[in-house]
Amino acid sequence: xxxxxxxxxxxxxxxxxxxxxxxxxxxxxxxxxxxxxxxxxxxxxxxxxxxxxxxxxxxxxxxxxxxxxxxxxxxxxxxxxxxxxxxxxxxxxxxxxxxxxxxxxxxxxxxxxxxxxxxxxxxxxxxxxxxxxxxxxxxxxxxxxxxxxxxxxxxxxxxxxxxxxxxxxxxxxxxxxxxxxxxxxxxxxxxxxxxxxxxxxxxxxxxxxxxxxxxxxxxxxxxxxxxxxxxxxxxxxxxxxxxxxxxxxxxxxxxxxxxxxxxxxxxxxxxxxxxxxxxxxxxxxxxxxxxxxxxxxxxxxxxxxxxxxx
Amino acid sequence: xxxxxxxxxxxxxxxxxxxxxxxxxxxxxxxxxxxxxxxxxxxxxxxxxxxxxxxxxxxxxxxxxxxxxxxxxxxxxxxxxxxxxxxxxxxxxxxxxxxxxxxxxxxxxxxxxxxxxxxxxxxxxxxxxxxxxx
Numbered sequence: 001x002x003x004x005x006x007x008x009x010x011x012x013x014x015x016x017x018x019x020x021x022x023x024x025x026x027x028x029x030x031x032x033x034x035x036x037x038x039x040x041x042x043x044x045x046x047x048x049x050x051x052x053x054x055x056x057x058x059x060x061x062x063x064x065x066x067x068x069x070x071x072x073x074x075x076x077x078x079x080x081x082x083x084x085x086x087x088x089x090x091x092x093x094x095x096x097x098x099x100x101x102x103x104x105x106x107x108x109x110x111x112x113x114x115x116x117x118x119x120x121x122x123x124x125x126x127x128x129x130x131x132x133x134x135x136x137x138x139x140x141x142x143x144x145x146x147x148x149x150x151x152x153x154x155x156x157x158x159x160x161x162x163x164x165x166x167x168x169x170x171x172x173x174x175x176x177x178x179x180x181x182x183x184x185x186x187x188x189x190x191x192x193x194x195x196x197x198x199x200x201x202x203x204x205x206x207x208x209x210x211x212x213x214x215x216x217x218x219x220x221x222x223x224x225x226x227x228x229x230x231x232x233x234x235x236x237x238x239x240x241x242x243x244x245x246x247x248x249x250x251x252x253x254x255x256x257x258x259x260x261x262x263x264x265x266x267x268x269x270x271x272x273x274x275x276x277x278x279x280x281x282x283x284x285x286x287x288x289x290x291x292x293x294x295x296x297x298x299x300x301x302x303x304x305x306x307x308x309x310x
Numbered sequence: 311x312x313x314x315x316x317x318x319x320x321x322x323x324x325x326x327x328x329x330x331x332x333x334x335x336x337x338x339x340x341x342x343x344x345x346x347x348x349x350x351x352x353x354x355x356x357x358x359x360x361x362x363x364x365x366x367x368x369x370x371x372x373x374x375x376x377x378x379x380x381x382x383x384x385x386x387x388x389x390x391x392x393x394x395x396x397x398x399x400x401x402x403x404x405x406x407x408x409x410x411x412x413x414x415x416x417x418x419x420x421x422x423x424x425x426x427x428x429x430x431x432x433x434x435x436x437x438x439x440x441x442x443x444x
């Protein structure tokens with residue numbers, strides 16, 4: 001109960017700061033060595049300015065002593081009356097990690113899912129991904145609708161994925177456990193989350209290996225998003241070749257979660273269309289044929305070929 | 311002086327004063343390179359089981375001699391550019407968050423790639439070891 005009250009308080013605090021537009025300047029840099037990472041507090045998360053995440057409270061997560069455990073578990077909040085996800089929490093360990101490849105999740109439609117394509121503005125074109133709150137590589141949850149929100153490509157790939165990679169590799173290497181909580185933040189009745197709060201703390205070494213508290217913006221440079229609905233448009237004047245499909249549904253578009261055939265270069269970690277010349281010329285020992293989703297490949301660390309743009 | 315570092319795809323080294331990643335196979339690889347290694351107190355836990363001479367000294371970059379190896383995780387090597395004749399870079403081939411990066415300009419400092427080697431780690435599919443020499 002204490003945990004739930006704490007989370008409600010946290011969400012209220014976040015909502016108040018958003019609703020009141022009380023965006024203050026960041027409090028301090030998190031490191032003398034970097035000017036790119038901004039530190040903030042929950043009460044004054046700055047407006048998105050190109051950095052996909054900010055650290056919160058000097059990276060200190062808010063897990064309470066009595067909820068930290070070495071017993072693996074996962075919890076997903078029920079959807080609210082608008083069909084929106086709540087927080088997801090887990091004690092991650094090798095016990096929960098997936099043993100099979102991820103399958104398609106394209107049949108799940110999280111709130112705010114209004115797919116749009118911005119060729120030349122978004123890597124791969126499509127603005128939105130179905131974003132796992134707790135990444136598939138961490139807990140193996142495939143198409144659990146309680147764990148999937150609509151998120152921008154940047155939130156998913158640039159914001160959340162590097163942190164998930166760090167946690168996953170730490171667990172694989174040490175066999176330790178990590179307390180992990182992801183809280184999507186919705187303003188009012190908005191269908192699209194403004195961002196997600198991600199907290200993590202390694203248990204056995206008391207945070208020596210993993211310890212962070214970040215807020216990732218559900219934003220994409222160059223694109224303006226209506227968080228009430230999920231609709232979007234180019235922030236500036238669109239070039240002629242740009243196509244904006246504000247009302248395009250997933251069924252009529254090639255989606256990052258559709259099953260496709262790709263050719264992988266296991267050496268360069270690039271993936272290609274079968275018709276790509278780089279796939280034809282690839283050394284046999286580096287080639288691997290793959291059938292699955294684009295998103296799953298990216299989660300595995302592969303990047304799309306810049307020539308054939310798969 | 312020979313310097314050893316680890317970086318991710320974004321040249322990151324640390325996030326929140328913690329190393330981005332670790333791998334016991336990488337430590338074994340370092341162990342095979344030298345029988346005498348300097349580290350700082352930051353790296354002590356990684357080498358607690360080393361069977362050879364590991365010297366813990368936070369001023370290692372100041373005191374290391376021409377043939378000594380220094381494993382660097384938490385500091386900038388630029389001020390020691392003239393002392394360094396070899397840099398061994400281990401690449402995780404992964405993207406992690408970072409707030410401390412490897413910003414040393416190898417080309418400007420006259421280093422070029424002498425060799426590259428790939429191996430599978432304990433928790434990483436592919437780790438690349440690149441050796442740069444003057």
